[in-house]
Amino acid sequence: MSSKTRPSVLLTGFEPFGGEPVNPSWETVRRLDGERIDGYTVNARCLPTAFADAASTLREVLREHAPAAVIAVGQAGGRAQISLERVAINLIDARIPDNTGVQPIDRPVVTGGPAAYFSTLPVKSMLLALRDAGIPAEISHTAGTYVCNQVFYLLCHALHDRPEVPAGFVHTPYLPEQAVQHSGAPSMDADTLIRALRIMLRTALAPPACIPPITAGRED
């Protein structure tokens, strides 16, 4: 069976950026590469933390794999919980240069594209599943305006005509080894993040669940 016909799910992480030695997203996503989850093979791919290269790599990966679900993962240093991102906006406004030195300001991700896309991941079910497993998580209504938001937007844009493929973005806190370099910053250890990734994938692949009304958003 080719990689296109074998049922698979896609996890992406990012390379380190902003002077960090590691990126928790790739450090954890890569550990699930090749694992079977509920009959699906996990394909893990690393995206460059660079606007142009992340866009072309994402396009290539989506062409290669035709995944049944996609969770793109990135680091949000300073956040204390797993952030299930709900909305991707059509805006790039880079606070720092990317890994190729490019710092676009006030640009659309896709010229003429919709202002925003919502995640098609079952974020509320994922939130409940994570909390049931004792893992701190929240719904976030901003993925920022940097490379993560760009990838999230492009992912939703690419899969817009495939609503049956749940796809979205999740931000993680620092790993403990990063947090010790940022006094007072919260962190989450790799084993907990890996456990969380498995739970999120299983929930994304499960039939839609009926869940009680819960609100659990960040304040930003």
Ligand code: PCA
């Ligand atoms: N976090 C950055 C880009 C790469 C990453 O892991 C962001 O939040 O945009």
